[in-house]
Amino acid sequence: MRIAGLLGANALMLVTGLGLLPLLGAARSWRALVARLGLAYLCGIVLAGLIAANLALVRVSFGWLGLAVLTLVSALAGVWRLRGTDLPEWRAPSWTGLAGVATLAALLVEYGRAFAVAPLDRYDAWAIWALKGRALYSFGWADPAVLAGHEYRFANLDYPLMLPSLEAVDFRSMGAFDTRLLHLQFLLFLVAALSALYALERDRVPRLLLWTSLVAVAVAPAMFDQLLTAYADVPLALVLAVGICAAGRWLLTNERWTLAVAALCFAGALLTKNEGLLFVAAAFLGLLAAAYGRWRALILAAAADVLLFLPWKVYGWIYDLHDINYSLADSFDLGHISGRLGVGRIAFGTLGEEMVGPLQWGLLFPLFGLLVIVALATRPRALALYATVWALLSWLGLSWIYVISHYEYSSYLDSTKDRVIASIVLGGAALTPLLAAEIWTTVRAPGRPRSAGERTP
Amino acid sequence: MAGFAASIAIGAVELLPRVEDGIARDSKLTAAQRRHAAGDRLGLDPVPFDAFRATLRPRERYAVDVPSGVKGPFITRGEVVRAYSAFYFLPAIQVRKAGRVFHYRFP
Numbered sequence: 001m002r003i004a005g006l007l008g009a010n011a012l013m014l015v016t017g018l019g020l021l022p023l024l025g026a027a028r029s030w031r032a033l034v035a036r037l038g039l040a041y042l043c044g045i046v047l048a049g050l051i052a053a054n055l056a057l058v059r060v061s062f063g064w065l066g067l068a069v070l071t072l073v074s075a076l077a078g079v080w081r082l083r084g085t086d087l088p089e090w091r092a093p094s095w096t097g098l099a100g101v102a103t104l105a106a107l108l109v110e111y112g113r114a115f116a117v118a119p120l121d122r123y124d125a126w127a128i129w130a131l132k133g134r135a136l137y138s139f140g141w142a143d144p145a146v147l148a149g150h151e152y153r154f155a156n157l158d159y160p161l162m163l164p165s166l167e168a169v170d171f172r173s174m175g176a177f178d179t180r181l182l183h184l185q186f187l188l189f190l191v192a193a194l195s196a197l198y199a200l201e202r203d204r205v206p207r208l209l210l211w212t213s214l215v216a217v218a219v220a221p222a223m224f225d226q227l228l229t230a231y232a233d234v235p236l237a238l239v240l241a242v243g244i245c246a247a248g249r250w251l252l253t254n255e256r257w258t259l260a261v262a263a264l265c266f267a268g269a270l271l272t273k274n275e276g277l278l279f280v281a282a283a284f285l286g287l288l289a290a291a292y293g294r295w296r297a298l299i300l301a302a303a304a305d306v307l308l309f310l311p312w313k314v315y316g317w318i319y320d321l322h323d324i325n326y327s328l329a330d331s332f333d334l335g336h337i338s339g340r341l342g343v344g345r346i347a348f349g350t351l352g353e354e355m356v357g358p359l360q361w362g363l364l365f366p367l368f369g370l371l372v373i374v375a376l377a378t379r380p381r382a383l384a385l386y387a388t389v390w391a392l393l394s395w396l397g398l399s400w401i402y403v404i405s406h407y408e409y410s411s412y413l414d415s416t417k418d419r420v421i422a423s424i425v426l427g428g429a430a431l432t433p434l435l436a437a438e439i440w441t442t443v444r445a446p447g448r449p450r451s452a453g454e455r456t457p
Numbered sequence: 458m459a460g461f462a463a464s465i466a467i468g469a470v471e472l473l474p475r476v477e478d479g480i481a482r483d484s485k486l487t488a489a490q491r492r493h494a495a496g497d498r499l500g501l502d503p504v505p506f507d508a509f510r511a512t513l514r515p516r517e518r519y520a521v522d523v524p525s526g527v528k529g530p531f532i533t534r535g536e537v538v539r540a541y542s543a544f545y546f547l548p549a550i551q552v553r554k555a556g557r558v559f560h561y562r563f564p
Binding site: 038074110111113114117118119120121122123126127130131134135136138139143146149150151152154155177180208209212214215216220221225228358362363364366367370406408410411415 | 543
């Protein structure tokens with residue numbers, strides 16, 4: 001009954017997230033909790049992952065017992081926070097909502113059949129992620145004999161541990177290192193992210209547009225292909241996309257809970273993969289550009305992320321873990337850089353082609369780009385400015401990695417180009433419905449101020 | 458709306474047949490094929506890996522003796538074998554030198 005163990009662990013993460021939402025301020029009543037229910041699962045996964053990854057650094061194994069305690073504490077704290085508040089009221093679901101849920105459910109069930117039988121055979125999946133997940137499962141913590149071992153340098157030891165820690169939680173819950181059922185956790189990431197995006201946008205975006213956008217994200221060929229590889233790129237992209245969307249909503253509404261959700265997701269992105277640092281830094285710069293008047297809140301959110309990221313960096317410093325693919329310090333090695341500047345232009349163009357290629361991500365990125373341009377030309381400029389700064393800096397930053405790397409650039413680019421762009425495409429796709437709704441509202445009522453948030457700065 | 462609908466159409470046409478093909482292919486894998494899927498993809502002989510793994514205890518240190526082999530875009534075939542050994546032999550621990558040595562030769 002390994003599948004029951006896996007699903008049981010995920011059910012506990014869902015309840016953890018339910019308890020967390022009132023603490024983040026996302027639900028101030030039972031009624032609001034029901035309205036924001038969709039956020040709970042992803043928040044629970046990220047919180048469990050962050051805790052498991054950080055505890056692994058100090059010799060604490062996080063399995064059934066840890067997850068149960070976390071769930072209990074989170075649920076009790078949430079219930080305490082919501083005591084005496086408005087109870088939810090029954091509202092009949094709309095036909096659009098029912099059709100959207102049915103479509104996504106049918107698609108995810110079909111995906112589930114594929115994920116439940118997939119072999120773990122892709123290089124990075126076993127050589128990096130599952131290897132670390134198994135080491136955490138077997139040894140109970142980030143034992144440096146493996147996770148900082150000289151013979152394991154090939155496994156990108158400097159990559160952070162949130163995904164392997166979640167894999168280890170799954171292995172403990174299943175009672176076995178099951179490389180087949182492990183794939184289902186990746187599909188559950190998609191379920192969690194889609195429901196989170198729905199919860200974030202449902203009261204800002206027309207239902208039909210929202211459901212269509214969610215189905216378009218789920219059915220993008222690269223979504224299925226890349227999730228099935230059990231690499232970290234799409235989990236990173238999904239967690240980041242929810243953070244990007246929450247931060248976009250914060251720009252529009254200035255609700256504190258949306259920035260709290262964004263900060264949680266950004267911490268998850270930081271602890272999923274090294275590129276997370278680039279995407280999160282770009283997001284904060286975009287937010288600062290679009291809402292510099294709210295810099296205090298942004299500093300607070302960034303500080304929380306740094307605190308959650310710091311233990312992993314300290315572990316890396318103690319055991320002298322370095323990126324085997326590139327070093328940011330090489331940005332200042334003029335001898336190296338001067339001979340490779342042309343690589344930057346090639347990488348920028350190649351990554352751009354990957355993002356707009358319809359057979360990978362459908363039309364998600366072209367739609368995002370189009371709406372950003374329209375929004376910049378019309379009224380909701382704060383959101384468009386944030387989206388532009390974030391996407392461009394992320395794109396340029398990824399391109400720069402190929403410049404500073406010492407690998408032969410064409411091989412490096414060819415082997416990574418299709419997946420590194422996932423975060424930009426999905427982050428953009430998460431913002432697209434918000435952008436469309438803001439443009440539509442502006443076009444219909446051009447003189448009306450959007451909201452308190454939109455008037456800032 | 459129309460843009461997202463077009464995106465859905467592209468995804469459905471391009472992806473859904475592939476999903477079915479994948480299910481049909483992968484659901485036929487035996488437990489042994491699944492266990493060796495990564496090694497098979499790399500063209501490695503599973504027999505020596507299974508034989509050595511059967512003798513290892515958790516946390517036991519072992520070393521790998523393998524020729525460098527052909528250089529790929531990033532690492533050599535020998536390094537691929539070391540990496541696969543590191544994964545396949547967990548929870549035994551690979552070190553540079555040890556009393557237990559896994560020998561692998563390319564066919």
